[in-house]
Amino acid sequence: MKKRKRRGLGATAAFDRSVFPILLAAAARSTHRRTPHGSDSTVARLLRRALSRSRPSLHPLPTSLVAILPLLLTSRNWQCSSASVAALSCEVLGAAALQSMEASETLASDAAIADCLARALRCGSQRVAEAACNAIMDLSASSAGREHLAGSAVLQSILYLFSQVEFISGVIDIRSTECSKSASKANKSFYLMVDTLVLMVNSCQVDSLHNLQQDVVRKVLPLLHKIWKNVDKLGSSTDCINSKNQLQRKEHEISEAIFRLSMNIACPAHLEPDEVRRSIFGQSVSDYENFLLNYWEKSTYLVTRKQKNLHVDSVFTSLLNEFDPKTPDTIIQSLVNGIVSCPAIASDELDISSFLREVQGSLGATVKYRQDIRVVRTNDQCDQTSIGYAMEEHFFDDGMTFQDADAFVEKCKDAFKNGFSVALRGMEFRSEKIAAIASAVADLFGQPSVGANIYFSPPRAQGLARHYDDHCVLVWQLLGCKKWMIWPDTKLLLPRLYEPFEPLDDLVDDCGGRMEILLEGDIMYVPRGFVHEAHTDVDVGGFEVNSTVDCSLHLTLAIEVEPPFEWEGFTHIALHCWTEKHWSSPFVKSQEEARTSLFALLLHVAIRLLSKNDATFRKACMVAAKLPPSSSCTTTHSKALRSNQRSFFDEIIKKIDKSCNFKEALMCIGLAVREKNDEPFQWMCWLRHLPQHGGTNDQVDFCNILGALEELLEAVSCNLEQSLTEFTDFKSKFCRCVAYEDACESFEMLLQMYRTTRNQYTRGMLALHRKHEI
Missing domain, CATH: 1.25.40 (Serine Threonine Protein Phosphatase 5, Tetratricopeptide repeat)
Incomplete structure (x- = not known):
């Protein structure tokens, strides 16, 4: 068969x-x-x-x-x-x-x-x-599939699996041109694991990353960091000739995964605000409180230190040791080696997911000239302005990036020997110790964040040309000494962040400058708007190559007062809180509610116009400043500080009641509507972060404000005299009934929102700069 x-x-x-x-x-x-x-x-x-x-x-x-x-x-x-x-x-x-x-x-x-x-x-x-x-x-x-899986238990499991890897060093350190079959197979499995991990982390919603087990994440991060730093080496090994056997994730994808995993991991180098206060302002509580009352945003302030006592200041000592102060070369090496670019995050960005979408593909990129670093000198041989001020000369071209890290370090060393200063921005994103100090200073002054720059200058040199800043700075001399010339602000109006700088012609009287010499450990406060320049031509001996004798290293802590945290911002918050309370009343009819919304928008504009020429509105609001707990209710200074904040607010409310101009605000709105130009109202964007009453259709879109302005203009133009009367009544009612305490509560809530996003950014960038050892 x-x-x-x-x-x-x-x-x-x-x-x-x-x-x-x-x-x-x-x-x-x-x-x-x-x-x-x-x-x-x-x-x-x-x-x-x-x-x-x-x-x-x-x-x-x-x-x-x-x-x-x-x-x-x-x-x-x-x-x-x-x-x-x-x-x-x-x-x-x-x-x-x-x-x-x-x-x-x-x-x-x-x-x-x-x-x-x-x-x-x-x-x-x-x-x-x-x-x-x-x-x-x-x-x-x-x-959609990626998001579903990343939001499930899969991400935590792949993190756990990766944390158990023990042969990572063997994979990365391969030098041989011949790989055994077993090694190639193991490496293929390893690459697959890395690809899966990175894909899942980068696909996960930011909010879900909070739920990951921190102990597992802490174990994974150094492994992932080492892979990121050795991507080129991994791609060149012989078992990677076949594309199926090599790492598929790109370098920027791995750096993004590191950033994302680190956003919610607390930094180990935490410092309490009180500890930093003592290191900067001295042991006495009254010294700091005296500074806030009598010098803050008014005048320079110098804290001198006895050289023999510097070693007992743990904050100063740890800060100096961060830069390996043996020789100029070692300092530059510690400053520049291994750093990556820190892309700017929008000042009013409170959604880290939006930032990640904007910078997709560029996280972990090499440093960019001017954005991250400047190598600059100013001297008499440089070109000068019409009134004779020396101009800056830059060693590198604007926007230049540096792919070869070792060559970049050597060029910086050469530039330094030729009289150029090295100025590195964003040190709070590159050093955990500086990040801890900056965070504590932000707490002290009640602000979202504090920036930190480092300046290293050779002997007999001037780095930056004469200028003023749109933020207050604390200058901390870490090594050597530096001579400063400072001219007080003659404009009375404090410069604001993001506003154009004015020419120095009318701001400096050469006879009216003040000279200060900062020695190691000294700290000087310079208010925003005060013109200054600094030199290392202090006569303290000759210059020797590879000796730090005559060099100067100083750190600046930039206290940047963002728009919501000026007194003008506090006033907008107060108006918003009062309007929300007014709406919540059951006796307010829908027609009156609509008028309330329009008049509130008009008053926001009128307050902004008033603040342009009134110095009080531009000052930093300090209601969230962290005063020393031991003196919060006992010392005369503390009570004066609290009282001072309330007095500021009362003074501002009186000015609003007396001087806010209906017609001026209306003219400004009319011009913008006719020209279809909302640029003069971009300052309003941050108001979108305040909770708004009513449904989505009733809310004002502060980032696309022209529609609301058109509606306002149409509503009040029908009967200007009646509208003026109603607006005046609305303004007076606000000034009589506004609650300072409500504004304080909302102010602190907004501050916390800003801090959350800034902290997430800082932790992510610190992780990319961290030097992990395995």
Whole structure:
């Protein structure tokens, strides 16, 4: 009798899509009853049969098979034939996901499948974990699929799996041109794990990253950082000749994953505000309070230190040691080596996700000239202005980036020997110790953040040309000495952040300047608007190459008063709080509510116009400043400070009641509406962060304000005299009934929102600059 010819396994082969899942289910039940492994073999054969057929046989994947996949993915005996079942189930899952975007999203959104993939990653079997990683990558073909998986237990499991890796150094330090098959296979598995981890981290919603276990994240970060720093080396090893065997994630994707994982990890170098206050202003509480009352935003202030006592100041000592102060070369090496660019974050950006979208592809990029660093000198041989002020000469071109880090360091050293100063911005993003000091100073002054720059100058040199700043600075002399010339602000109006700088012609009287010499440990306060320049031509001896004798190293802490945290900003918050309370009354009719909204918008504009020529509105609001706890209610100075804040507010309210001009505000709005130009109202954007009454349709879009301004103009133009009367009544009612305490509460809530985002940015950037050792 003739033997029947075996049918092929092609697409035409019989394949009962309804019976096959039932067979799998029966075999899977046997597997979970710990019956002999023959049942596992049966399941494995069925799964291989499915995979061997043409891919369309898995599309669409039978519902019954989808239902049984979680059971197959979690076979109990991982080390035996059940591992084959789990691994093959992962392959079936991946193959089905690749059939279409719809299939990928459907399978990735199945909570049971995601949970079982997470368990498979932790199973202890390398084969199963690798198959699970492949399945996750296949399911992540669509953005929706990636987000579903990243928001599940999969991310925590891949973090855990990666934290257990022990052979990372062996992979990275490969130098051989010949790699064994076993090493190549291990490296391929390692690359797959890294790719899966980075993809999941970067696909996860920022809010969900809060839920990750910090101890696991802390263990993963140094491993990931080492991989990021060695991406080129990993890509050049011989086992990476085949593109399937090499790391697929790009360098910037790995740096973004490091940034994201670090945003919610507290920095270890935390300092209490009181500790920093004592280091900067001295042990006496009254010294700091006296500074706030009599010098803050008014006059320069110098704190001198006894050289012999500097070693007992732990904050100063740790700060100086951060820069390896043996020689000029070692200082420059510590400043410049290993730094990356810190892209700017918008001043009113309170959503770190928006920032990440804007800088996608550029996190971890090399430093950019002027944005991150300046190498500059000012001397008599440089070009001069019309009135004879010396101009700056830059060693590098604007916007230049530095791909070769070692060559960049050497060029900076050469520039320094030729009289150029090295000025590095954003030190609070590059050094944990400086970040801790900056954060504590921000707390002391009740501001969202404090910037930090470092300046290293050679002997007989001037780095930056004569200028003034739009922020207050604390200058901390760390090494050597420096001579400063300072001219008081003659304009009375404090300069604001982001406003154009005025020429110095009318701001400086050469006879009216004040000279200060800062020695090591000394700290000087310079208010915003005070013109200044600094030199290292103090006669303290000759210059020796590779000696720090005549060099100067100083840190500046920039206290930048953002618009919401000036007194004008506090007044806008007070108006908003009062308007919200007025709306919440059950006796307010809808028509009156609409008028209230329009008049509130008009008063916001009138307050802004008033503040342009009134110095009081421009001062920093200090209601959230952290005064020393031991003296908050006892010392005369503390009571005076609290009283001073309330007096400021009362004075401002009187000025609003007396001077806010209806017609001037209306003219300003009319001009903007006619010209379709909302630029004069961009300052309003930060008001969007305050909670607004009513539904979405009733809320003012402060970032697209022209529509609301048009509505306002149309409403009041019908009867200007009546509108003027109603506006005056509205303004008077606000000035009589506004609650200072309500504004304080909302002010502190807004401050905390700003701080949260700034802290997330700072932690992410610090992680990219951290020097990890494995």
